[in-house]
Amino acid sequence: MADEVLKGWRGWFAESGEQLSFFKVFFRNLFRSGFEWSEFVRQCYEIGYKSFTLVGTTAFIMGLVLALQLRPTLIGFGAESMLPKSLAVSIVKEIGPVITAIICAGKIASGIGAELGSMKVTEQIDAMEVSGANPVQYLVVTRILATTAMVPLLTLLGDVLGLLGGFVAINVNGNVSLFLYFNKCISSLGFSDLLPAFIKTIFFGFVIGFIGCYKGYNSNKGTESVGLAANSAVVAASLWIFVIDAIVVQVSNIIIY
Amino acid sequence: MKTTSGQKIRTGVFAMAGLAVLVLAIFFIGNKKGLFSDTFHVHGLFKDVNGLQVGNNARFAGINVGVVENIAIVNDTTVKVVLSLNENVRKFIKKDAKIAIGSDGLMGDKLVIISPGGATTSEEVKNGDQLVGVNPFDVDKMIKKITGIADDAGTLISGLSQIVDKVNHGKGSIGRLLNNDKMARDIEGTMSQAKSTIANVHATTTTLNTDLKAAQDNFLLKGFFNKKKKKAMKAKQDSIKKLQKDSAARAQQSPAKQ
């Protein structure tokens, strides 16, 4: 029993060490000349543009549902006019970034994990390396940068759609002009709400790309390892998202107050 | 796979849209906080800022015209509050303007209220001027006062109700009422209580008036006030109904008598 626990811990530390050295490799290749622009743009398309429908729909529905659920409670307080404010704060600070990140972990991290995993299994990564090309620069750097850039953008657009969903929900019951609604939303937000949330999403994006690449790039050569890479990428990325979320909240609270 | 130009365009549009949201959000929020327009600074000294924070709004004539930029303790009884205000309201604020700390409601954010001034001078404020700080009215104090008044009112009402009770039960006529020592004493006591209560009420009404108005706007007390209003309305309606009934009854009676 104790042995098993010890083994588990050791495995965990070994994995952490591996991730760290993978990070080092990524970082070194980040500043190497010959950045793969075309592949980067393609990844942005695959990761950003193609995830937009999913993220946007989910965010819209989240905003809608959130508004519908919050309304009765706020009416109970006689504070119905607080609805835009509550929506804006909760969507921009927490729900938007985390929901988007979790969806991206499910879609993007697993996609990257599976793609690189299968490239590993079919020796494509080895072939690239052996031919003298730089697979880390071509495959890993572009993907990690693409997620790091695209997840924040997805989140921002998701926030807007989420607030729009809230607007639709409010307008089912009452009648608020879009302008007034957005004015109220904006006026209830400060930089101290927007910036930590935005910075957080950059980390989310990085972690999604990094974990996906790490799991795929370091998967074994069996066929089953493709599924394993995809699966463990989602799990690890989701976990990291919540950990980062907690850390960012703490740090930004310390900095702001 | 090569990226087709269609993909590139779509990616570009997507990225631009995302960045536009970011830029707009920063602009709108920043605009609200007065980051991107010309500003000037004034400051005031307070004994107690009552939880005012950097970044809170400054209001002039009910309009947000700036923010609290800095709060610093000068010495053990003085706190300096620096405001950053929009340049375009400077011409409305005179040198003798006063600043006070208020709130958006009982639970709401604190804010700085600027009264325009202009009574003694018509000179505009300048950057770096000091304005007179009016110390904030303490919510705790107000609540204490309210409870005090309520207590007084309670005694008064119970005294009155006893009398009314007795009158209702037809115990004695007015002469008997006046001759009766106990009742006389009752009334005397009630009267003096009423006097002091009324004096109390008088003293606080002025301050309360403004604060209660704020309180009425506040969402927590809204329900309370609404209920009260409703009760008052109901009482009014009841009495009207009663009157109508009475007059109707009388109207029925009088022809019968005739």
Added chain:
Amino acid sequence: MRHTESEKTVKKNVRSAGRGEEVIYVRGLKKSFGKKDVLKNINFEVNKGENVVVLGKSGSGKSVIIQCLVGMISPDEGELRVFGEEVSALTEKQLKKLRIRIGFLFQSGALYDSMTVRENMQFPLIRILKMNDQNEIDKRVEEVLKSVGLLDSIDKMPSDLSGGMRKRAGLARTLVVNPELMLYDEPTTGLDPITSREISNLVLEIQKKYKTTSIIITHDMECAAITADRVLVLNDGEFIAEGSFEEVKSSKDEFVSSFFK
């Protein structure tokens, strides 16, 4: 390492190795994965312009040997020189330079499946040879695809190719950069006899045309017969036989002769 010197002189005396310069020189190569000793004591050399065929059972470690040569796997022990350079002592940059001179045909072909055949060919040209003249690139790609007979599939995706076509495309991608040393890992496995023969002849042709040195790992006796200048037989972590195809074929050793039945 200890016995290297003596063995080297012995070998040289015995086989009059002075024919040409040695492209590959391996002594005392050892590699184990976990408890499994895959390679125990590998000694061989390959001369310039020579086609060496390696025979051995599946799982005997043939692929491991050539992976060691390009630094994909680092050996546990042994001296391993390619183009006169000790592979394990190379820095990352030097290793990259070395790898550019080597063509490695993977058992699976290892085509990049997110790219078309054309982009697969362009990939090493742009990234390794740093070519940027589009006309020249196109010319080179078409030339190499013509030589493997895939010119009409140039804009197909790898997933739309048959197994044999994929193998030929993989071969074309390795050839496109004109490597000095070719390492073929089972170039004909899984192909029909006719295509196999075509590929074998292609390997021979390449050797003639570009004066490349090659190591060919195979189970296919016909391929070995066509391409081999020399044959090495791997068993139990060591080379147990060496010689021309005919010599090895007529070996008395039961294990060795069992390959030719």
